[in-house]
Amino acid sequence: MISTLNAKYQTFYQKFVLGWISTSLIFIAIVSLCVWQFTRSQALHEFDISVHRLAFKLDELVESILSSLDSLPNYSNGGDYCQKNLALLERSVFDSPYVSGIVISAPNNQILCATKAYRDNLRIPPLFNTRSPVLLGPIQFKDNPNEFYLLQRRFNQYHIGTFLLKTIFDNLFASYNNQFNFIGLYDTANKKMIYAQGKLPELILPLQNTMLVELNQRGQSEAILPLNNLANIQLVIHRQPTEFISKLFKMLPLYLFPLIIFSWLFYRYLQRIINKRFSIEYALAEGLKKKQFYPVYQAVRDISTNKFCSAEVLMRWKTDFNEMIFPDHFIEEAENSGLIVPITLQLIETAFKECQTLLKKNKEFSLSFNLSPEHFKDEQFFNRFYQLCTDYKIPARQLGFELTERGLFDKSDTASINRMLELRKKGYSLAIDDFGTGQANITYLQHFPFNYLKIDKIFVKTIGTGAIIESLNQGIIKIAHSLDLKVIAEGVETPEQLAYLKANGVTLIQGWVYAKAMPYALFCKLI
């Protein structure tokens, strides 16, 4: 990998991931907030509805009890009312599903008339000057474990009251037990909670003092509201706040899950773009656009004439980051992406521009370019190449190609073989490059119209080391000569190697012993 490209990629990628995480978190927070708001207002609304439904039920019950009293004869100050009407009162108690007793009392709480039960020890709780009807209690009678409430209503000078069992309220509220953890009836006249179901929550306690104010009061989890039919009573309700929380936790994943999926897909999408942007392929394409590929030349010396007779054109890449990159690091990607073809054309054109006059002056001097199988698969490459040769007036005999043995051509690939034959026919040279590093053998070589063979530097390096493969050099040279191929030895660094090669009849030498690969200016001086 190209180090600078990689480093830039790393820093950019880190920034990208950080950006993505923070954006996602912001979105998650926003959505959570919205869901929270929504769930809250929905929960409040539902709470509102059920609180009012309960108040309505209670009002309804009171209303039905009170209206049953309407049918009773009016109490007028006459002393014999009770005598005349007691039986009627007893009967209405007997008939009623709610009423346990009826009592008619004077403003000073003196009992004027009452149904039988507990008549003797009956005491009516004090009633303040408040609007009617009222609910008072709880009241307990001797020898009766039950608690009662007195629902009392004023009729001009006197009050008519009914005793109601506490269980009537218990039953009424029973169906709300799962919604509310506290239901209470607060007597605003006597300033006390006269009925309570469930434990009085802390939250309600400080509100008790303000309850005199007959106002609708409602919070997130508590409600205090007056009743239409009970002047002194406020309905006090508290619900578990956990109900809302659990609802929120049920709702939240519903919204967050798609968001997270979307965010992940978006991440993958951007990741693909970034990977592409920072890929070698992208950099190669950019390099091609910006003409960042340029040739260096490594001269080949003919030791029989003691002259440089040719040069191999090697590609170099100067990247955006002013880095000089060797072909080993990008040729493979260039080949895989198909960019090798236009890049090579760019290289060839630059080399032609630079060497045009040099080639003209030295008719015996030639240039060779490296090709890979991709060039042969491309329809246009050779046509463009021929066009360049015409444009720059470079004759075919001064040009050659090197085909590496590692990117092995298929023996049955007739199209490529035909192309090679065509090239040879036109006068271009063809060399088998890096010979000995792949699986090429004599029979393989016979299928292709090469006229040069380049011994790879790994063999040349063994010369003088006494290693077993040192002897392969002679074998390769023999093979080449038997096939009528001229041999170029590559990577020749020492006089010892030179002497050995010379002794074995190799006259074309490429290597640091004579010249390194160099840019045109230096190369021109050398020639």
Ligand code: G
């Ligand atoms: O000297 P250098 O490090 O450039 O050579 C590295 C390898 O890259 C060599 O094996 C050579 O064949 C290859 N190479 C150099 N230039 C080119 C080119 O223009 N095209 C192709 N296909 N390979 C090249």
Ligand code: G
């Ligand atoms: O395409 P090819 O594989 O023939 O490319 C030749 C490679 O060998 C290039 O990378 C070039 O720089 C390198 N090279 C050329 N001469 C010498 C040499 O004398 N010694 C070493 N070590 N490498 C060389």
Ligand code: MN
């Ligand atoms: Mn080569």
